[in-house]
Amino acid sequence: xxxxxxxxxxxxxxxxxxxxxxxxxxxxxxxxxxxxxxxxxxxxxxxxxxxxxxxxxxxxxxxxxxxxxxxxxxxxxxxxxxxxxxxxxxxxxxxxxxxxxxxxxxxxxxxxxxxxxxxxxxxxxxxxxxxxxxxxxxxxxxxxxxxxxxxxxxxxxxxxxxxxxxxxxxxxxxxxxxxxxxxxxxxxxxxxxxxxxxxxxxxxxxxxxxxxxxxxxxxxxxxxxx
Amino acid sequence: xxxxxxxxxxxxxxxxxxxxxxxxxxxxxxxxxxxxxxxxxxxxxxxxxxxxxxxxxxxxxxxxxxxxxxxxxxxxxxxxxxxxxxxxxxxxxxxxxxxxxxxxxxxxxxxxxxxxxxxxxxxxxxxxxxxxxxxxxxxxxxxxxxxxxxxxxxxxxxxxxxxxxxxxxxxxxxxxxxxxxxxxxxxxxxxxxxxxxxxxxxxxxxxxxxxxxxxxxxxxxxxxxx
DNA sequence: ACCTGAACACCGTTCAAGT
DNA sequence: ACCTGAACACCGTTCAAGT
Numbered sequence: 001x002x003x004x005x006x007x008x009x010x011x012x013x014x015x016x017x018x019x020x021x022x023x024x025x026x027x028x029x030x031x032x033x034x035x036x037x038x039x040x041x042x043x044x045x046x047x048x049x050x051x052x053x054x055x056x057x058x059x060x061x062x063x064x065x066x067x068x069x070x071x072x073x074x075x076x077x078x079x080x081x082x083x084x085x086x087x088x089x090x091x092x093x094x095x096x097x098x099x100x101x102x103x104x105x106x107x108x109x110x111x112x113x114x115x116x117x118x119x120x121x122x123x124x125x126x127x128x129x130x131x132x133x134x135x136x137x138x139x140x141x142x143x144x145x146x147x148x149x150x151x152x153x154x155x156x157x158x159x160x161x162x163x164x165x166x167x168x169x170x171x172x173x174x175x176x177x178x179x180x181x182x183x184x185x186x187x188x189x190x191x192x193x194x195x196x197x198x199x200x201x202x203x204x205x206x207x208x209x210x211x212x213x214x215x216x217x218x219x220x221x222x223x224x225x226x
Numbered sequence: 227x228x229x230x231x232x233x234x235x236x237x238x239x240x241x242x243x244x245x246x247x248x249x250x251x252x253x254x255x256x257x258x259x260x261x262x263x264x265x266x267x268x269x270x271x272x273x274x275x276x277x278x279x280x281x282x283x284x285x286x287x288x289x290x291x292x293x294x295x296x297x298x299x300x301x302x303x304x305x306x307x308x309x310x311x312x313x314x315x316x317x318x319x320x321x322x323x324x325x326x327x328x329x330x331x332x333x334x335x336x337x338x339x340x341x342x343x344x345x346x347x348x349x350x351x352x353x354x355x356x357x358x359x360x361x362x363x364x365x366x367x368x369x370x371x372x373x374x375x376x377x378x379x380x381x382x383x384x385x386x387x388x389x390x391x392x393x394x395x396x397x398x399x400x401x402x403x404x405x406x407x408x409x410x411x412x413x414x415x416x417x418x419x420x421x422x423x424x425x426x427x428x429x430x431x432x433x434x435x436x437x438x439x440x441x442x443x444x445x446x447x448x449x450x451x452x
Numbered sequence: 453a454c455c456t457g458a459a460c461a462c463c464g465t466t467c468a469a470g471t
Numbered sequence: 472a473c474c475t476g477a478a479c480a481c482c483g484t485t486c487a488a489g490t
Contacts, residue, residue, distance in 0.1 A: 151377025
């Protein structure tokens, strides 16, 4: 029942998953752990350090395919497919936390979100080297793969997270004079959007992800063949 | 010299550009405008509304290629090229603000960051419709184009923004017991990263962007030809 | 109509003090 | 060794009051 850095980080992740990072305060976290907020500072160098630890813990759950999941004989395509889907699992399990993984400034320029840990980058590069990539090709693949993951997964998280958003719906008292972000009705002034509204609102996250991943692999294959 | 919503938003953007969104407080913004913080609430429904207005103002600077910049005879490739580069201009001009554009929850599921305004989406869809895309193709292009922009530009912003980061370097007193995010030295435990370190640290943002854009256009062309 | 003073509830963080 | 009480500086926000 004692406090520990690990317990603090896990509870912080819980709270972020429930209501978003902006509602995670040291004091509320302390309360949840049955402790005064000040006690947390024994284990954590302040709130920023805690958020960094949260990101690290999340990224640590990423499983880079190794001998257990994948024979070396399986190509780099299988390797990247498995990895991509595991990062997507992370994004889907933590839609409100994923923006942190995506946007917190990486410690080094070569730690690109969302694959922002030395362990993952090392395994990524080794995985491709072992499957026929040159050093240069592996590094280029790291760059395009991270951009691909970031774009697709953050977009998914933003949309899915919007439902769980921390902003409490203000009861509509219909009296605000200021410009309102609720543009629902203005759609009528944008005929194409209005016409395609239904189609635009459809959720095709799965297909989008698979298709874009497929194309990325094709693209990498072209460079790989050179 | 009087206060106005516009002046407030522009000053907020200035402050974010300088030190990041986390340092933008209502009170500091008031001080900068020579006014008490409470005065801002006449023009802005609180801090969240202000940030929303900041995002809106930034997105409003995106120029979707119209008759002025582009003949209808120019293909959809030229249209998307110009648009992509203008969104990239926005990201480069505001590396510390772009994460807001990227991660704030969109008002509607079809307003995908970073093209998150009705005006831009409408012009985007019309631009492609006028250049031979079907409704379905235009919507699919909107989805893949936004994912592409988000991934590449947010990654660029994160890296570039890290230099301007709001975290003040703590003078290294060399005494912290807690896990430290400064993993610089641990690189030695990751041989492949260590070996490719220099290559990984190189900034190829320009080429990456151009190349990925080129491939996206090829990919869209395949679907378009069907 | 526009800005302010005073106040409230809530933050992050430090540090001496308790056990 | 581990947690807390008290305190400080700083937040966002409301509202009655000033001009």
